[in-house]
Amino acid sequence: MATPSDSPPGSAHAVYATLRHRFSNGEYAPGQRLTEAALAADLGVSRTPVREAIGRLLTDGLVVPAARGVAVAALTPAEAEHLFTLRADLEALAAELAASRQALGMLAPAEITALDLAVDRVEEAVNAHDPRASAQANLALHRAIGAAAGNPFLEDALHRVWDRIAVTTVANLDDPHWAGAITEQHRAIVAGIRAGDPEVARKAAKTHIEAAGRAYRPAP
Structure with missing residues (x-):
């Protein structure tokens, strides 16, 4: 599994790996809203790599589209x-x-x-x-x-x-x-x-x- 250290800090892959690590550690609650702006500020990166990382999280099924961003997916x-x-x-x-x-x-x-x-x-x-x-x-x-x-x-x-x-x-x-x-x-x-x-x-x-x-x- 990729880790944040596998790629240059601030890259889309590093952002994605960091967010995947947070998901695996249960740091996000089901239904929690995640926005590009808030994640970019939290991670100290621009919104572009965050946008790309969110796209991958959508593909993974870890988040779903929501108003002004995405929300952490909850299992049915x-x-x-x-x-x-x-x-x-x-x-x-x-x-x-x-x-x-x-x-x-x-x-x-x-x-x-x-x-x-x-x-x-x-x-x-x-x-x-x-x-x-x-x-x-x-x-x-x-x-x-x-x-x-x-x-x-x-x-x-x-x-x-x-x-x-x-x-x-x-x-x-x-x-x-x-x-x-x-x-x-x-x-x-x-x-x-x-x-x-x-x-x-x-x-x-x-x-x-x-x-x-x-x-x-x-x-x-």
């Missing part, structure tokens, strides 16, 4: 169902591939340790009742699993799905019943990867995302 119940169905299969495949690589000795011990630490960070944020921190830590864990799969095309597809869901993840992790369930599910995924058992890892990941889909609450 049908869209959420489609996305979580896709996400369950993609994340199951990522966990399976990561476990397969572990079985072949292709994952460094430090990568497994990093997954354990990522799970701990989600649990700490959840226990601190900090939905935004929980959402960011949760995404960091899932990104780490996606990276461990070793398939850049799969990882790119996952980023696109995560970004569409991220704007509502904060609200969903504010649900104590769901937030309290995710740590055990996360540990089951990582345990399967650590054991080098593709089937266990795949099943745990799919079960987790299917549960997330059932718990999902659309934006008000």
Whole structure:
């Protein structure tokens, strides 16, 4: 996934990467208005690269046209169902591939340790009742699993799905019943990867995302 540092500051690509990063971190709320002028002032760039970046965000489906600019897209119940169905299969495949690589000795011990630490960070944020921190830590864990799969095309597809869901993840992790369930599910995924058992890892990941889909609450 592109990052702001990949391109010269102020370029359309850098602006786009910065905004995509904000979406993935859940920094924007569903329905929030975004204008060229406000974004340009916030980022310290001219309106031209912002206009180009917004065009790409429209194509990505992350924003929709609105009066005097665009608004952060909110998922309909049908869209959420489609996305979580896709996400369950993609994340199951990522966990399976990561476990397969572990079985072949292709994952460094430090990568497994990093997954354990990522799970701990989600649990700490959840226990601190900090939905935004929980959402960011949760995404960091899932990104780490996606990276461990070793398939850049799969990882790119996952980023696109995560970004569409991220704007509502904060609200969903504010649900104590769901937030309290995710740590055990996360540990089951990582345990399967650590054991080098593709089937266990795949099943745990799919079960987790299917549960997330059932718990999902659309934006008000």
